[in-house]
Amino acid sequence: MASLYVRLSRRNIVEQLPRIRCCHVSASPTHNYNSSPLNQSNKKLSNLIRSGRISEARTLFDSMKRRDTVTWNSMISGYVQRREIARARQLFDEMPRRDVVSWNLIVSGYFSCCGSRFVEEGRRLFELMPQRDCVSWNTVISGYAKNGRMDQALKLFNAMPEHNAVSYNAVITGFLLNGDVESAVGFFRTMPEHDSTSLCALISGLVRNGELDLAAGILRECGNGDDGKDDLVHAYNTLIAGYGQRGHVEEARRLFDVIPDDDDDGNEGKRRFRRNVVSWNSMMMCYVKAGDIVFARELFDRMVERDNCSWNTLISCYVQISNMEEASKLFREMPSPDVLSWNSIISGLAQKGDLNLAKDFFERMPHKNLISWNTIIAGYEKNEDYKGAIKLFSEMQLEGERPDKHTLSSVISVSTGLVDLYLGKQLHQLVTKTVLPDSPINNSLITMYSRCGAIVDACTVFNEIKLYKDVITWNAMIGGYASHGSAAEALELFKLMKRLKIHPTYITFISVLNACAHAGLVEEGWRQFKSMINDYGIEPRVEHFASLVDILGRQGQLQEAMDLINTMPFKPDKAVWGALLGACRVHNNVELALVAADALIRLEPESSAPYVLLYNMYANLGQWDDAESVRVLMEEKNVKKQAGYSWVD
DNA sequence: GTAGGGTTAG
Numbered sequence: 001m002a003s004l005y006v007r008l009s010r011r012n013i014v015e016q017l018p019r020i021r022c023c024h025v026s027a028s029p030t031h032n033y034n035s036s037p038l039n040q041s042n043k044k045l046s047n048l049i050r051s052g053r054i055s056e057a058r059t060l061f062d063s064m065k066r067r068d069t070v071t072w073n074s075m076i077s078g079y080v081q082r083r084e085i086a087r088a089r090q091l092f093d094e095m096p097r098r099d100v101v102s103w104n105l106i107v108s109g110y111f112s113c114c115g116s117r118f119v120e121e122g123r124r125l126f127e128l129m130p131q132r133d134c135v136s137w138n139t140v141i142s143g144y145a146k147n148g149r150m151d152q153a154l155k156l157f158n159a160m161p162e163h164n165a166v167s168y169n170a171v172i173t174g175f176l177l178n179g180d181v182e183s184a185v186g187f188f189r190t191m192p193e194h195d196s197t198s199l200c201a202l203i204s205g206l207v208r209n210g211e212l213d214l215a216a217g218i219l220r221e222c223g224n225g226d227d228g229k230d231d232l233v234h235a236y237n238t239l240i241a242g243y244g245q246r247g248h249v250e251e252a253r254r255l256f257d258v259i260p261d262d263d264d265d266g267n268e269g270k271r272r273f274r275r276n277v278v279s280w281n282s283m284m285m286c287y288v289k290a291g292d293i294v295f296a297r298e299l300f301d302r303m304v305e306r307d308n309c310s311w312n313t314l315i316s317c318y319v320q321i322s323n324m325e326e327a328s329k330l331f332r333e334m335p336s337p338d339v340l341s342w343n344s345i346i347s348g349l350a351q352k353g354d355l356n357l358a359k360d361f362f363e364r365m366p367h368k369n370l371i372s373w374n375t376i377i378a379g380y381e382k383n384e385d386y387k388g389a390i391k392l393f394s395e396m397q398l399e400g401e402r403p404d405k406h407t408l409s410s411v412i413s414v415s416t417g418l419v420d421l422y423l424g425k426q427l428h429q430l431v432t433k434t435v436l437p438d439s440p441i442n443n444s445l446i447t448m449y450s451r452c453g454a455i456v457d458a459c460t461v462f463n464e465i466k467l468y469k470d471v472i473t474w475n476a477m478i479g480g481y482a483s484h485g486s487a488a489e490a491l492e493l494f495k496l497m498k499r500l501k502i503h504p505t506y507i508t509f510i511s512v513l514n515a516c517a518h519a520g521l522v523e524e525g526w527r528q529f530k531s532m533i534n535d536y537g538i539e540p541r542v543e544h545f546a547s548l549v550d551i552l553g554r555q556g557q558l559q560e561a562m563d564l565i566n567t568m569p570f571k572p573d574k575a576v577w578g579a580l581l582g583a584c585r586v587h588n589n590v591e592l593a594l595v596a597a598d599a600l601i602r603l604e605p606e607s608s609a610p611y612v613l614l615y616n617m618y619a620n621l622g623q624w625d626d627a628e629s630v631r632v633l634m635e636e637k638n639v640k641k642q643a644g645y646s647w648v649d
Numbered sequence: 650g651t652a653g654g655g656t657t658a659g
Binding site: 042045046049069070071072073074075076077078080099100101102103104105106107108133134135136137138139140141142143164165166167168169170171172173195196197198199200201202203204205231233234235236237238239240241244276277278279280281282283284285288307308309310311312313314315316319338339340341342343344345346347369370371372373374375376377378379404406407410 | 650651652653654655656657658659
């Protein structure tokens with residue numbers, strides 16, 4: 001079978017040889033094809049594409065004097081992988097001769113792009129194909145399945161001349177992507193023979209749908225022991241990882257222990273069903289997710305066969321617990337760190353706030369990928385170095401790396417931090433043109449618009465979300481209304497959210513209490529605060545007390561606010577004292593203002609805000625001597641007046 | 650160089 005395949009592909013190559021012979025006078029063309037410049041270039045091209053270096057690949061492609069169908073297909077495949085369908089299509093249209101692979105590639109490209117327009121074009125091209133093979137049918141079936149069009153997927157499944165396991169897997173995965181567990185299992189049961197890859201597809205989909213018990217049952221039923229299934233261990237690995245994701249370490253371990261280990265007896269190599277490196281890595285990942293670094297490390301040290309994934313998993317574990325010493329040590333020890341290892345280290349350094357070192361690592365990377373860029377940009381954003389983040393964002397585009405939704409989400413947060421509505425709007429346009437917005441993108445857009453004062457735009461984004469809005473989306477919009485002073489809208493939205501059975505979080509209540517503060521609703525504020533504790537079982541945090549202080553203070557109930565500060569179960573932070581000081585300023589209560597300002601200065605000795613506020617209070621009351629003494633005190637303490645605070649109110 | 654399925658980074 002294998003040799004027949006080789007013979008056939010040789011023949012295809014030979015058929016294309018006359019073009020090569022035109023310029024290369026060689027005695028035996030068949031012999032020389034492997035070492036021919038064309039074949040060498042094709043290999044180089046596919047290597048570049050495989051490692052994600054698309055612009056270098058394109059340069060090579062453009063410089064090639066001779067190209068065959070494989071050359072064109074490789075380049076198209078590169079663009080399809082990166083969802084650059086317009087570029088892929090251009091090459092497809094330009095290429096002199098197309099084979100069935102070229103057609104399959106372009107059809108798969110359209111189906112993997114988001115949006116019904118692309119799906120329709122993919123289908124149109126499928127209908128136009130001069131000939132179709134099994135791959136063509138499977139491409140379209142899985143394309144429809146991934147786009148939620150199970151009606152079409154099933155129609156084509158029934159229309160195709162002959163099914164293979166891939167056809168079934170595509171349908172099973174499609175059902176499970178839509179959460180249709182019953183149909184997926186039912187379809188699986190109609191299969192004439194249970195290929196282990198189908199079992200794997202079913203189990204991984206069930207895991208995604210949280211159906212772990214069902215998955216375990218099916219695995220017991222279909223995959224008991226060594227019954228000749230070549231890749232049975234894949235299915236076990238999937239379930240181990242699934243248990244790990246949901247924190248069921250014991251169940252995962254029990255499954256792991258069921259898989260025979262080479263060490264158990266002398267059967268290495270003979271047994272098909274045995275632990276492989278992925279089993280070890282998945283089990284290790286379970287411990288990592290559970291925060292059990294000791295067990296993870298123990299497993300790592302016991303592993304005979306090590307790969308980069310094992311190293312990377314353990315590195316990411318140390319990164320998660322912020323132990324950068326151990327993470328860097330592993331990074332230095334590992335034989336050949338790959339882009340994932342670098343990304344983990346950069347992410348860890350950025351999380352610790354060590355941006356310079358993170359940037360240093362980033363610049364020393366042999367090859368960056370999209371995630372490297374996203375990691376470093378997110379790091380700059382989280383550490384509030386917005387200018388740096390923007391600079392990296394433009395560098396990234398100059399280097400031909402296309403931003404995806406993770407990049408965009410980060411830079412939208414940057415525009416929020418800069419309160420730059422112009423930038424935010426530009427990014428919003430880029431989102432509309434390039435990605436299907438998901439929850440994080442929409443949330444960052446809502447936050448950006450409301451922080452920039454464009455509450456109407458925030459509301460538009462919120463209302464245009466077709467699919468499910470998660471609790472963060474609701475929080476963002478309620479928070480937007482609250483900080484904008486639109487208390488009625490905030491409270492109305494909160495009511496709607498509860499009616500839709502979206503469970504509020506402590507953040508929701510911070511916004512709700514803020515809305516009450518803006519609207520002067522003291523009673524309502526207390527009612528919501530009690531409801532948070534009694535109806536939703538949410539522990540109050542210091543932020544909630546800060547809001548209550550704000551509510552009381554704004555209404556002039558300054559003594560009540562002070563009493564609350566003295567009796568609350570937290571050490572008051574700067575938000576609490578800030579709320580009190582602001583209220584004292586409005587209600588001209590110098591006595592309590594001094595208490596609040598004093599506390600604030602202790603908490604943040606370098607901040608000029610409390611000084612300036614006190615100064616303005618005295619000035620307003622005409623107590624110029626006191627005002628002056630505040631200014632002198634500030635000078636003595638060497639506090640610099642920050643931008644944004646004015647001596648004149 | 651194309652379709653489905655297992656572990657690691659944003």
